[in-house]
Amino acid sequence: MSNFVCDNIGATQGGHLTFGGLDTVELAKQYGTPLYLMDEDRIRHNIRVYTEAIAKYMPAGSGILYASKAASFKEMYRIAGQEGIGVDVVSPGELMTAAAAGFDLSNVFFHGNNKTDDDIWLAMDQGIGYFVVDNAEELAVIDREADTRGIVQKILLRLTPGIDPHTYAAINTGKVDSKFGTAIETGQAEQLTVYALSLKHVRLSGFHCHVGSQVFAEDVFERSASVMLEFAAGIRAKTGYTAGMIDLGGGYGVRYVDSDPYLDIAKKIRGVAQSVRATCIRLSMEPPAILLEPGRSIVADAGMTLYTVGTVKHIPGYRNYVSIDGGMSDNPRYALYGARYTVLPADRLNEERKMVCTLAGRCCESGDVIQDNILMPEDIGRGDLVAVCTTGAYNYSMASNYNRIGRPPVVMLQGGESRIAVRRESLDDLLRLDI
Numbered sequence: 001m002s003n004f005v006c007d008n009i010g011a012t013q014g015g016h017l018t019f020g021g022l023d024t025v026e027l028a029k030q031y032g033t034p035l036y037l038m039d040e041d042r043i044r045h046n047i048r049v050y051t052e053a054i055a056k057y058m059p060a061g062s063g064i065l066y067a068s069k070a071a072s073f074k075e076m077y078r079i080a081g082q083e084g085i086g087v088d089v090v091s092p093g094e095l096m097t098a099a100a101a102g103f104d105l106s107n108v109f110f111h112g113n114n115k116t117d118d119d120i121w122l123a124m125d126q127g128i129g130y131f132v133v134d135n136a137e138e139l140a141v142i143d144r145e146a147d148t149r150g151i152v153q154k155i156l157l158r159l160t161p162g163i164d165p166h167t168y169a170a171i172n173t174g175k176v177d178s179k180f181g182t183a184i185e186t187g188q189a190e191q192l193t194v195y196a197l198s199l200k201h202v203r204l205s206g207f208h209c210h211v212g213s214q215v216f217a218e219d220v221f222e223r224s225a226s227v228m229l230e231f232a233a234g235i236r237a238k239t240g241y242t243a244g245m246i247d248l249g250g251g252y253g254v255r256y257v258d259s260d261p262y263l264d265i266a267k268k269i270r271g272v273a274q275s276v277r278a279t280c281i282r283l284s285m286e287p288p289a290i291l292l293e294p295g296r297s298i299v300a301d302a303g304m305t306l307y308t309v310g311t312v313k314h315i316p317g318y319r320n321y322v323s324i325d326g327g328m329s330d331n332p333r334y335a336l337y338g339a340r341y342t343v344l345p346a347d348r349l350n351e352e353r354k355m356v357c358t359l360a361g362r363c364c365e366s367g368d369v370i371q372d373n374i375l376m377p378e379d380i381g382r383g384d385l386v387a388v389c390t391t392g393a394y395n396y397s398m399a400s401n402y403n404r405i406g407r408p409p410v411v412m413l414q415g416g417e418s419r420i421a422v423r424r425e426s427l428d429d430l431l432r433l434d435i
């Protein structure tokens, strides 16, 4: 275990930060900043922790779908394909990125609370494996379209199990009061299931739920598994239909700062598997295949962002601002959620850090802050290199062109080598759509 927030982070003797075994100062020189780094070895390791534990503990047919909203670009789908896992997509953009990467679309699950007709046509054109159907309206459209095409479309139904995972409100999704899914508590989930079973052009493969993200609470997945299994048992008793698949969504938390706990994913999976088996025995049912949809816990600690320091402002009695060449346009998570991050002076790790400061971006907005209350060397200044750790999830994928700032490139690190996965957005790219 290194002393850093994640064990793929280290330091050279000269005080340079390393990531995935490579010197970040060298990487910044080679590729420029701001720069997203992605440690491919770590991504594959994280995937294997899931797949190995699932193979060991979960019922046959169980597996993971990588929730590609966490980081979506072609290389991610290639890795998922090579690792033999499925993916979840939520938009035509994610779907077509998977297709462009040669990902087998029969292993793709299409999510979303408001899929448009065009989304549904496109996904069917592409031979999507499954729709995770959110509501009755969408179900009717899918059935009608499948009828027109003379196919039977596989689906799951997204249900809300009424569980609060106690993370921050913007990412809670499993409560009854949610824009996602159809509630079990109100009886609507049962109505939706009966409706799905009455349709000729869809095949119901099972049920889905997702309760939230960055979840550390003890038994959230065990509880949602038992609510879902009880629902499935109730449906079996009423209709004779047996669900072959229960998808428990994603959500396991990752370490952003030293005070965050370590989550032993393999142990968590064993716990959920035990609870699934016990519940199935109690309900006298065959354990269905269990799917999990991790996003953050696959890519977050595989990412790091490098920035170059520009202006440093000391406002006596108030605050010190260290401004960098990126900002909320490449990482909006502090502005949106007050998200915590570990920030390090990547070229000056051997020096004392005594100056409390705010790491500010370059966007024209006061809320453009990457992190508050961090410690930096007192004379940090123009040209120094700063690293923000654990940025692999929901950074590149949530980046914007606010202030017409181009998005940084994504550079993959693997086996001591680096290569570009997504190139830097140029001024020409930014002008490409303007007439």
Ligand code: LLP
Pocket (backbone or CB within 6 Å): 067, 069, 070, 088, 111, 171, 173, 210, 212, 213, 214, 249, 250, 251, 252, 293, 294, 295, 296, 297, 333, 393, 394
């Ligand atoms: N499955 C579904 C249906 C989801 O909605 C999500 C995340 C996941 C899986 C993956 O969850 P994960 O394993 O990554 O926690 N932008 C926010 C996170 C939003 C999560 C949305 N759904 C953030 O930056 O924290």
